[in-house]
Amino acid sequence: MKRKITLSRRKTIFAWICVLPVLVIRLWTTAYPVVAMSYYSLLDYDLIRRKKEFAGLQNFKNLAKNKQFLESLSFTVKFTVISICFIIVLGVALALLMKQNFGGRKLIRTVALIPWGLSMIVVSIAALWAFDDTYGIVNDLIRRIGFEGYHFTWLADKSGAQVAVIIVNIWKNVSFFAIIMLAAFQGIPGELFESARIDGASNWKILFHVSLPYVMRTFIIMIIFVGVSQINSFEIVYAMTKGGPGTTTSLLAYRLYMEATKSMNYGMASAITMVMFLVTAVYGIIGLRIYRKVDY
Structure with missing residues (x-):
């Protein structure tokens, strides 16, 4: 029984190791843009006026x-x-x-x-x-x-x-x-x-x-x-x-x-x-x- 559980855990760990790189990349490409846009939306960020400061909900x-x-x-x-x-x-x-x-x-x-x-x-x-x-x-x-x-x-x-x-x-x-x-x-x-x-x-x-x-x-x-x-x-x-x-x-x-x-x-x-x-x-x-x- 112990041997079967160990083998099952090894398979699970190996599966997660194979999938983890894709999950990390997917999380980075999905979560990072959302967080970054949320942050920038709260800024008065204008390159022409060379201004970048916190503005709260003013943009909205x-x-x-x-x-x-x-x-x-x-x-x-x-x-x-x-x-x-x-x-x-x-x-x-x-x-x-x-x-x-x-x-x-x-x-x-x-x-x-x-x-x-x-x-x-x-x-x-x-x-x-x-x-x-x-x-x-x-x-x-x-x-x-x-x-x-x-x-x-x-x-x-x-x-x-x-x-x-x-x-x-x-x-x-x-x-x-x-x-x-x-x-x-x-x-x-x-x-x-x-x-x-x-x-x-x-x-x-x-x-x-x-x-x-x-x-x-x-x-x-x-x-x-x-x-x-x-x-x-x-x-x-x-x-x-x-x-x-x-x-x-x-x-x-x-x-x-x-x-x-x-x-x-x-x-x-x-x-x-x-x-x-x-x-x-x-x-x-x-x-x-x-x-x-x-x-x-």
Whole structure:
């Protein structure tokens, strides 16, 4: 018995020795940035004014009065909520379409992967040209379908720029959501569908009472994953609109970038980082709590 316990302990110790370096690195790369940003957010740290002194919660008070930050916060909420809603609906619809058995299914699955495989920077630069009011394909397509003489300066108009950014973001992320949901749908036992049809259930009832409940855990995890990525989006605004016109399409991550690299105000940038961290953490915690309550 002593020999078996000793062998078991040796295996446990060896396992911890193997895992410990990764845990230390992970802890360092996760905990250190959070602690550092928390510290800097309490400082009046401005490289232009060459000032670095303790300011308490003053940075957060300034953010509450900062119109640019509030506009960025407002657009980030709008951008995230609208994107998540459309990504969910279109992603589930695309997954169900790709699940059907028909000719050309493999081609559709391949084409659906293209947006996911492209870099967001590449997509954003292409979208910048697509929404150009003079040479862009978007205005040209609208004119071709019957709206002759149509001309709209998408990226120079506040609402137009916001709509354009959200459309491109949805197009880029729908395919990833759809592919994961397709894998989840394909894991549903066929017996459940047969039983539901024998009971006289329609396709809509099968979807809402069989398919979605069965994949609900995957569904919620994907909503958490997509939501976190939307809250922290940066590349699409950086490459497509530079936050313009004015600051109407400036997401929180882009406002953080501007404060840190243009204004050189590290204290304010750290405060924005903490706001993003807290919003992301709250969103993730709520999502995980819902996830744990799901039981099928």
